Amino acid sequence: xxxxxxxxxxxxxxxxxxxxxxxxxxxxxxxxxxxxxxxxxxxxxxxxxxxxxxxxxxxxxxxxxxxxxxxxxxxxxxxxxxxxxxxxxxxxxxxxxxxxxxxxxxxxxxxxxxxxxxxxxxxxxxxxxxxxxxxxxxxxxxxxxxxxxxxxxxxxxxxxxxxxxxxxxxxxxxxxxxxxxxxxxxxxxxxxxxxxxxxxxxxxxxxxxxxxxxxxxxxxxxxxxxxxxxxxxxxxxxxxxxxxxxxxxxxxxxxxxxxxxxxxxxxxxxxxxxxx
Amino acid sequence: xxxxxxxxxxxxxxxxxxxxxxxxxxxxxxxxxxxxxxxxxxxxxxxxxxxxxxxxxxxxxxxxxxxxxxxxxxxxxxxxxxxxxxxxxxxxxxxxxxxxxxxxxxxxxxxxxxxxxxxxxxxxxxxxxxxxxxxxxxxxxxxxxxxxxxxxxxxxxxxxxxxxxxxxxxxxxxxxxxxxxxxxxxxxxxxxxxxxxxxxxxxxxxxxxxxxxxxxxxxxxxxxxxxxxxxxxxxxxxxxxxxxxxxxxxxxxxxxxxxxxxxxxxxxxxxxxxxxxxxxxxxxxxxxxxxxxxxxxxxxxxxxxxxxxxxxxxxxxxxxxxxxxxxxxxxxxxxxxxxxxxxxxxxx
Numbered sequence: 161x162x163x164x165x166x167x168x169x170x171x172x173x174x175x176x177x178x179x180x181x182x183x184x185x186x187x188x189x190x191x192x193x194x195x196x197x198x199x200x201x202x203x204x205x206x207x208x209x210x211x212x213x214x215x216x217x218x219x220x221x222x223x224x225x226x227x228x229x230x231x232x233x234x235x236x237x238x239x240x241x242x243x244x245x246x247x248x249x250x251x252x253x254x255x256x257x258x259x260x261x262x263x264x265x266x267x268x269x270x271x272x273x274x275x276x277x278x279x280x281x282x283x284x285x286x287x288x289x290x291x292x293x294x295x296x297x298x299x300x301x302x303x304x305x306x307x308x309x310x311x312x313x314x315x316x317x318x319x320x321x322x323x324x325x326x327x328x329x330x331x332x333x334x335x336x337x338x339x340x341x342x343x344x345x346x347x348x349x350x351x352x353x354x355x356x357x358x359x360x361x362x363x364x365x366x367x368x369x370x371x372x373x374x375x376x377x378x379x380x381x382x383x384x385x386x387x388x389x390x391x392x393x394x395x396x397x398x399x400x401x402x403x404x405x406x407x408x409x410x411x412x413x414x415x416x417x418x419x420x421x422x423x424x425x426x427x428x429x430x431x432x433x434x435x436x
Numbered sequence: 437x438x439x440x441x442x443x444x445x446x447x448x449x450x451x452x453x454x455x456x457x458x459x460x461x462x463x464x465x466x467x468x469x470x471x472x473x474x475x476x477x478x479x480x481x482x483x484x485x486x487x488x489x490x491x492x493x494x495x496x497x498x499x500x501x502x503x504x505x506x507x508x509x510x511x512x513x514x515x516x517x518x519x520x521x522x523x524x525x526x527x528x529x530x531x532x533x534x535x536x537x538x539x540x541x542x543x544x545x546x547x548x549x550x551x552x553x554x555x556x557x558x559x560x561x562x563x564x565x566x567x568x569x570x571x572x573x574x575x576x577x578x579x580x581x582x583x584x585x586x587x588x589x590x591x592x593x594x595x596x597x598x599x600x601x602x603x604x605x606x607x608x609x610x611x612x613x614x615x616x617x618x619x620x621x622x623x624x625x626x627x628x629x630x631x632x633x634x635x636x637x638x639x640x641x642x643x644x645x646x647x648x649x650x651x652x653x654x655x656x657x658x659x660x661x662x663x664x665x666x667x668x669x670x671x672x673x674x675x676x677x678x679x680x681x682x683x684x685x686x687x688x689x690x691x692x693x694x695x696x697x698x699x700x701x702x703x704x705x706x707x708x709x710x711x712x713x714x715x716x717x718x719x720x721x722x723x724x725x726x727x728x729x730x731x732x733x734x735x736x737x738x739x740x741x742x743x744x745x746x747x748x749x750x751x752x753x754x755x756x757x758x759x760x761x762x763x764x765x766x767x768x769x770x771x772x773x774x775x776x777x778x779x780x781x782x783x784x
Contacts, residue, residue, distance in 0.1 A: 331519065331521065333518075333521035334523060334524075336488050336508075336515075336517070337515065337582075339487070339488070339508040340486060340487075340508045340514055341514070341534050341535035341586065342509045342539050343538055344507065352523055356524065356525055
């Protein structure tokens with residue numbers, strides 16, 4: 161009797177701890193985002209006033225200010241261009257590497273995988289200065305392409321790891337079957353592998369887009385005239401009033417959040433492989 | 437005409453010799469089964485014929501044409517994979533028609549052949565389904581139909597039934613045999629299941645450690661195994677071996693009895709007999725019964741003969757129990773002899 165009683169209470173306590181942890185983690189992520197939202201949609205007076213309201217006023221003044229702010233639209237477009245180039249380049253370079261890792265055995269394969277991860281070990285500030293000097297020498301400084309190249313190197317490790325896990329999820333027999341049915345390696349890829357992997361490739365591309373979209377350091381160092389949205393806001397928000405800081409933050413966070421949410425399934429798959 | 441000629445084919449993976457000097461001729465329309473335990477090289481050989489693996493050395497000819505340098509699509513083969521490999525993003529119809537469309541056949545031919553092979557494999561009602569909506573057996577049928585629709589010279593099958601449950605396997609086995617006999621293609625079928633091999637094959641190639649030990653008709657392989665490995669691998673329970681000591685005039689002493697055997701200089705050779713080829717008699721091999729398994733149709737009796745395990749399949753009406761002493765008389769024309777050292781069969 162007593163064992164079953166203590167069992168139930170243990171189970172109950174366990175459930176309680178589990179529920180509390182989940183709630184805590186959710187709050188950890190959601191509360192700042194919610195506060196950001198509330199303050200973005202509040203009038204300047206409410207943002208700097210006290211006590212705080214936890215219900216947004218739906219005052220779009222701050223957002224309207226940004227829409228008409230000089231250079232803002234230009235920076236937004238720059239961000240989109242850079243992110244788009246990063247997206248295309250990182251898939252064009254990353255996906256073949258992912259395919260090779262999943263399908264072929266070659267010398268130094270493990271080392272290659274390690275090196276891919278190691279590219280993330282160098283802090284960007286360490287690389288930014290020499291890069292800037294190099295970019296000035298070759299004329300890539302303050303260009304969209306130059307920044308996109310840097311962002312591509314940041315995004316490639318993820319592109320390789322995600323596509324590696326995607327390709328590994330497709331049985332090699334499917335490809336072999338296509339070869340015995342009249343396909344070459346290329347047409348087999350085109351008709352069998354590509355249709356199966358396309359959703360994942362899209363997700364991986366969006367992830368690369370988000371990496372570029374969110375990147376601020378390289379953008380701030382490498383561009384002066386052609387600032388991306390992050391660099392532009394960093395530069396201008398520093399001296400802006402509080403309510404504009406909130407609105408600027410909100411503008412940056414929301415697209416990234418939406419994209420990440422859209423591709424979450426594939427990102428989890430990537431971590432599954434990376435953890436092995 | 438699609439005779440297959442395999443000449444001196446060898447395959448080495450890094451340091452591991454998967455196949456060593458394989459020579460095999462498979463005649464047109466023959467059903468050849470490659471039989472062996474896992475790791476014996478049978479699948480590697482099949483994949484070399486298909487072009488999915490390259491041989492380290494040797495030649496492969498199909499229909500008088502050397503093909504070992506060609507990609508799979510130009511070899512006139514079709515293959516059925518162990519895990520079916522049905523394309524998940526295509527309907528059954530598109531799967532079966534995939535090869536034909538790759539060959540750029542006119543749409544009327546595609547329609548006609550897909551429908552014909554689908555009805556041959558009894559899946560015409562599934563043509564609009566996707567592979568995720570099919571059972572294992574249905575997927576297997578799609579895989580076979582997809583290969584047959586190509587009307588290949590040679591159809592290669594890699595353990596196609598091993599993922600099916602026992603009952604379905606029996607059903608598909610019989611069906612495959614009928615369909616392939618009608619299709620008039622040469623077939624190579626890889627399996628580790630000796631019953632499947634016996635029931636399907638025109639000829640069986642028994643493989644062991646990267647070599648073909650014997651290639652012969654099922655009955656020949658069963659009755660006259662070329663080596664102890666074949667004798668022990670085929671048949672359930674497998675052949676019995678007892679040590680035989682040399683005596684006068686090519687007579688050999690086996691567990692207290694004398695039998696006429698081969699000429700040999702060896703002092704000891706192996707006497708071999710199938711479990712069903714012995715009967716209880718007044719004289720014969722001295723046997724002490726260890727275990728009796730009544731299986732309904734037969735009685736499986738495990739005994740001790742000459743210090744070795746010896747299995748006999750006896751009439752189920754007999755009353756035998758553990759501890760009994762029996763005299764087991766072998767049917768004289770069924771006795772086989774093997775060299776103790778080379779394990780090869782000895783001619784009488």
